[in-house]
Every structure is written in C-alpha cells, then in structure tokens.
Amino acid sequence: MNFTKMQGLGNDFIVLSGHQKLPENAAELAVRYCDRHFGIGADGMVYLLPSEQADYMMRIINSDGSEAEQCGNAIRCAAKYIYDHGMINQARTSLVIETIGAGSQPVQLTVENGEVTKVRVDMGAPILNGLQVPTTVDANPVVAHPVEVEGREFRFTAVSMGNPHCVIFVEDAVQMDLFAWGPKLEHHELFPRRINVEFVTVKSRDYADMRVWERGAGPTLACGTGACATLVAGVLNDRMDRKGTVSLKGGDLLIEWDESDNHVYMTGPAATVFKGTL
Numbered sequence: 387m388n389f390t391k392m393q394g395l396g397n398d399f400i401v402l403s404g405h406q407k408l409p410e411n412a413a414e415l416a417v418r419y420c421d422r423h424f425g426i427g428a429d430g431m432v433y434l435l436p437s438e439q440a441d442y443m444m445r446i447i448n449s450d451g452s453e454a455e456q457c458g459n460a461i462r463c464a465a466k467y468i469y470d471h472g473m474i475n476q477a478r479t480s481l482v483i484e485t486i487g488a489g490s491q492p493v494q495l496t497v498e499n500g501e502v503t504k505v506r507v508d509m510g511a512p513i514l515n516g517l518q519v520p521t522t523v524d525a526n527p528v529v530a531h532p533v534e535v536e537g538r539e540f541r542f543t544a545v546s547m548g549n550p551h552c553v554i555f556v557e558d559a560v561q562m563d564l565f566a567w568g569p570k571l572e573h574h575e576l577f578p579r580r581i582n583v584e585f586v587t588v589k590s591r592d593y594a595d596m597r598v599w600e601r602g603a604g605p606t607l608a609c610g611t612g613a614c615a616t617l618v619a620g621v622l623n624d625r626m627d628r629k630g631t632v633s634l635k636g637g638d639l640l641i642e643w644d645e646s647d648n649h650v651y652m653t654g655p656a657a658t659v660f661k662g663t664l
C-alpha cells in the first residue's frame with residue numbers, strides 16, 4: 387500500500403487514500419506505523435475516503451490509536467494531497483473536505499507554478515458551551531475556569547473546534563514543562579473525552595506564542611485546531627483581536643475569527659516529506 391508522509395508546521399501524518407472506509411484495525415495500524423522507532427513515525431494517520439456531501443472525507447487517527455473529530459494541520463495536508471494526486475480537476479483551487487466532528491469544511495488552495503504554497507480552511511464556528519466541548523462545566527462560554535493539578539491552579543478557557551481544547555494563558559508558554567502538566571490536564575476529570583491542552587502567552591493583540599500537549603499524541607510541534615482555539619480564547623478573554631498570528635514550535639498560523647459568520651479561518655502551509663510503500 388502506498389503512503390505519503392506529510393507535515394503541517396512539523397505536525398506530521400501518514401496520509402493514505404484508496405480505502406472505501408476506515409479499516410477495522412485502524413487503531414492498531416496507527417499505533418504501529420506512527421511509532422518513530424519501529425514504524426514510519428508520525429503524530430497521526432490520515433485516511434481520505436469517499437464522501438456523499440463533500441469532495442472527500444478525512445478521518446484522523448492519533449498516534450495512540452484514538453480517533454480525533456478534526457485536525458487543522460491534517461486538513462491542510464489532505465487538501466494538498468488531493469490536489470497533488472489529481473483527485474480533483476487541476477483547474478480547481480477550492481474543494482470541500484468532510485470531517486466527522488466539524489462537518490464539511492471549504493478549503494482554498496494557493497497554487498504557484500503548480501505547487502500548493504498555502505492552504506486556507508474555513509474551520510467553522512467554535513463551540514463554546516462547556517457541556518458540548520465537552521467539559522463538566524455547565525457554562526457558556528467557559529472562561530478562565532479553575533482547574534487544579536497537583537496543588538497548582540490553572541485557569542482554562544474551553545473551546546471545541548470539532549475537537550476539544552483547553553486554553554491556558556501563562557507567563558511564558560515556551561518554557562512550560564509539557565510532560566509535567568500535559569498528561570494530567572489531558573486526563574483531568576473535568577474533561578470527559580480527554581482534551582488538547584494549549585499553553586499560551588499573548589505578546590500583542592495580534593500575536594501569541596502557543597505550545598501544545600495533544601490528546602492522543604503528546605507534545606507536537608503544532609496544532610491547527612489548537613491555534614484556532616487559542617485565538618478564540620484570546621478574544622473571549624479580551625487579550626487578542628479577531629485576527630492574529632499564533633506562533634507554534636513548528637511555525638506560524640494566521641487565524642481569523644470572522645464576526646459576520648462566526649467562523650474561524652486558518653491559513654498555513656502543508657508539505658510532502660516523502661512517499662513510501664507499506
């Protein structure tokens with residue numbers, strides 16, 4: 387089976403097409419092939435499947451075998467893969483990709499000299515109702531809510547972009563010990579489906595540093611949905627404006643939360659690393 391290894395800001399994926407549906411052993415395959423020593427190495431495995439309502443459906447399996455409802459960096463990679471593999475007419479630079487958690491999402495490609503250089507995704511409306519994110523907090527929105535881990539209190543803002551995020555503003559996100567806090571927050575009882583954890587330092591109203599501990603994948607170099615959640619949380623906490631750069635370990639994403647349609651738009655790169663055969 388042919389695969390393509392891709393990355394968006396260093397958040398990397400094994401991308402597969404040609405399946406009619408998700409294989410029954412998708413969890414086991416993800417654990418095996420995402421392993422960086424015994425497998426190909428990736429944060430997740432992405433399947434491009436037929437869709438009845440969009441050009442393609444994307445399903446993403448984290449490296450621990452759990453399925454995520456959505457993935458911002460993967461959807462940009464998926465769009466580039468679809469274009470590069472001629473899975474849509476090459477005259478088209480826009481397409482729609484269905485996800486299981488965030489519905490069908492319109493994607494706009496920037497193509498220069500035949501190369502996809504940038505991908506802009508309409509990530510839809512953020513979900514801010516605490517119970518729907520889900521958290522156990524019955525509030526809408528959940529802003530600066532306390533969560534205690536080993537005697538330390540953090541304040542989180544809950545945002546779902548199809549998948550759940552808890553955004554925590556800190557003095558210096560870049561220096562946060564992700565291994566110390568990430569797993570405990572991911573599995574905290576406040577979060578019934580576990581959670582992605584973003585530590586954020588706002589540098590100005592249109593720029594923030596963010597570091598992420600991902601549900602099911604641990605510390606990754608970037609998280610697209612996490613960057614969207616970060617800007618939304620920045621606005622809700624009156625720390626950021628509706629358009630800004632979220633700077634991740636693997637690079638920057640431009641995030642816009644449009645007041646007119648309430649949708650979040652993410653713009654960033656996607657790249658092929660190598661191709662191989664399993």
Ligand SMILES: N[C@@H](CCC[C@H](N)C(=O)O)C(=O)O
Nearest residue numbers: 454457458459549609610611
């Ligand atoms: N890296 C992703 C998010 C991938 C899924 C996440 N780990 C989850 O379980 O929700 C992104 O770029 O959004």
